[in-house]
Amino acid sequence: MENFLTLLKSKKLLILSILTISLPAILEMALNTMLGVADTIMISQFIGKEALSAVGFANQIVFALIFIFSSFNTGAVAMISRAFGEKDYSKLKKVAEQNVVLNLIIGIIISISVYIFRNSIFGIYSISDEVLRNTITYFNIITIGMVPMFLSFSYAAILRGSGDTKTPMKITGIANGLNIIGNYLLIKGIGPFPEMGIAGAALSTSLSRVIAVLLYIYILYIKDSSIKLKFEFFINKKIVGPLWRISMPGAFEQALMQMSFVVLGVIISQLDTSSEAAFRILIQIESLSYMPAVGISIATATLVGKALGEKDIHKASETGYISSALGVIWGILMGIVFIAIPSLILKAFSSDASVVAIGATAMLFLALNQPGLNFMIVMSGALRGAGDTKSVMMYTSLRLWVIFVPLSYLFILKRNMGITSVWYAEIFSFIIFSVVIFLRFRSKKWVEVRV
Numbered sequence: 001m002e003n004f005l006t007l008l009k010s011k012k013l014l015i016l017s018i019l020t021i022s023l024p025a026i027l028e029m030a031l032n033t034m035l036g037v038a039d040t041i042m043i044s045q046f047i048g049k050e051a052l053s054a055v056g057f058a059n060q061i062v063f064a065l066i067f068i069f070s071s072f073n074t075g076a077v078a079m080i081s082r083a084f085g086e087k088d089y090s091k092l093k094k095v096a097e098q099n100v101v102l103n104l105i106i107g108i109i110i111s112i113s114v115y116i117f118r119n120s121i122f123g124i125y126s127i128s129d130e131v132l133r134n135t136i137t138y139f140n141i142i143t144i145g146m147v148p149m150f151l152s153f154s155y156a157a158i159l160r161g162s163g164d165t166k167t168p169m170k171i172t173g174i175a176n177g178l179n180i181i182g183n184y185l186l187i188k189g190i191g192p193f194p195e196m197g198i199a200g201a202a203l204s205t206s207l208s209r210v211i212a213v214l215l216y217i218y219i220l221y222i223k224d225s226s227i228k229l230k231f232e233f234f235i236n237k238k239i240v241g242p243l244w245r246i247s248m249p250g251a252f253e254q255a256l257m258q259m260s261f262v263v264l265g266v267i268i269s270q271l272d273t274s275s276e277a278a279f280r281i282l283i284q285i286e287s288l289s290y291m292p293a294v295g296i297s298i299a300t301a302t303l304v305g306k307a308l309g310e311k312d313i314h315k316a317s318e319t320g321y322i323s324s325a326l327g328v329i330w331g332i333l334m335g336i337v338f339i340a341i342p343s344l345i346l347k348a349f350s351s352d353a354s355v356v357a358i359g360a361t362a363m364l365f366l367a368l369n370q371p372g373l374n375f376m377i378v379m380s381g382a383l384r385g386a387g388d389t390k391s392v393m394m395y396t397s398l399r400l401w402v403i404f405v406p407l408s409y410l411f412i413l414k415r416n417m418g419i420t421s422v423w424y425a426e427i428f429s430f431i432i433f434s435v436v437i438f439l440r441f442r443s444k445k446w447v448e449v450r451v
Contacts (some may be wrong), residue, residue, distance in 0.1 A: 011318065011322050014318060018303065021303065022296045022298070024169040024295075025160065025299055026291060026292045026295030028165070028172045042187060042201070046188055049277040050131050051197070052280055054131045054132075054133075056276070057125055057135050058139040061139070063258070065114060073099065075243045075244070075389070076096070076099040076154070076161060078301070078384060078387040080161030081163075081303075081306050082306070082308060093228075095239055096158040096229055097232040098235070098240055099154050099243065100158075101235060104147070107151065110150075114143060115140070122135055126270055134198050151213045152171075156216070161305070162227055165298065171219075174215065175209065175215075178207070178208045179207075183205075185200075187201055187204075246387050246389055247389070249390040250393065252393055253393035256393075260405050263405055268419065270412075270413060277350065277352070278358040279419045282359055285346075286373075289338070290374055292330050296327055297380065300323040300378055301382070303323075304320060304386050305385040305387075313447055327375050327377060328375050331373060331375065332371055335368065338364070338367035342364070343356060343360050346360060346363070362422075365420055365424065368423075369427050376434055380392045387446070392437075399430075404429045405425075408425045
């Protein structure tokens with residue numbers, strides 16, 4: 001332990017560089033997650049656990065689609081950060097503009113498709129009629145903001161790849177603040193606003209996403225800057241080819257990951273409403289806990305890509321190791337918090353005694369899961385920054401479909417062990433694949449990946 005602390009002290013400048021880029025990204029991720037937390041608390045307190053379950057099912061599909069089909073941003077960050085390190089700003093802009101075109105096309109196709117087939121999509125869940133009605137109501141309105149959300153993710157990736165993590169943080173803060181205010185006004189019908197219930201929460205979220213994309217358009221297309229973009233409406237094969245090659249493993253990884261979450265949602269839907277609501281709350285708590293690791297992962301991807309663009313392999317390697325160590329330290333700290341005050345955290349989300357009781361049992365295992373979860377998030381970012389998206393895809397897919405999903409199914413439906421067993425399965429999967437991904441990074445085979 002003493003040697004480890006001495007190592008960290010000797011790398012103060014690198015750590016400072018990581019944290020300088022990470023902190024705005026961490027704040028942005030925290031704001032994004034706090035939005036979900038605010039939605040969860042307000043819907044739970046103002047409407048009820050049936051509405052909370054409905055929003056959970058609707059958002060599971062929305063985020064599955066967004067994460068799968070916005071995976072071109074993974075390739076964009078690798079290519080943009082490499083061009084940024086090479087100081088090739090012309091190439092940087094071309095990649096950015098083509099990435100936006102792809103996100104726009106995909107966003108339109110997906111939004112129309114899911115709206116048409118929404119009843120069939122939610123038919124996979126075993127949920128009550130009331131929860132299903134709420135789910136459809138929420139989903140109908142939330143699809144309005146899907147295209148703006150696709151574009152916002154694309155614009156944020158462009159800025160992060162260029163080393164600017166502050167602007168996405170500021171825009172996210174503004175949009176999320178407006179969303180929370182909108183929730184308060186529209187769910188309960190405060191002042192001149194109508195009481196819309198769950199539809200009000202959906203409308204507020206969609207409007208905040210529209211505002212976010214308008215702010216990004218102003219920053220990237222109207223305001224003068226070194227990476228001012230032009231509106232493009234055509235595909236450039238020379239740019240899209242490498243972008244597609246690097247991004248497709250990420251898209252496939254996200255497809256398998258999000259499918260696993262959908263399958264897990266189907267499994268959870270077999271349980272009672274209190275268990276479903278507790279599960280949604282626990283997912284929100286865990287999402288909030290690992291946001292700093294996501295921020296460090298974003299910074300790591302940018303710095304690793306930039307170092308490789310500068311032909312400094314040693315710096316790229318050091319960045320991956322130090323960033324991952326920071327992720328583990330954060331995971332340990334969050335684990336201690338979860339062990340110390342589980343009920344207090346849960347009561348902030350729900351006053352329902354049955355929901356709190358179910359969630360409290362699982363909090364210990366959320367705590368034990370933190371170090372492995374945070375390590376995997378950051379180390380995956382290091383490999384993605386190097387363009388080694390195929391390895392991350394393979395490891396993530398194997399972890400989810402060989403270990404996590406089968407064990408969750410076995411523990412919940414066959415052994416009746418409840419929602420806590422989701423984290424038994426996750427802990428076991430992280431123990432194995434943390435070792436696997438570490439060995440991949442140590443091999444330095446990612447240096448050979450062409451971007």
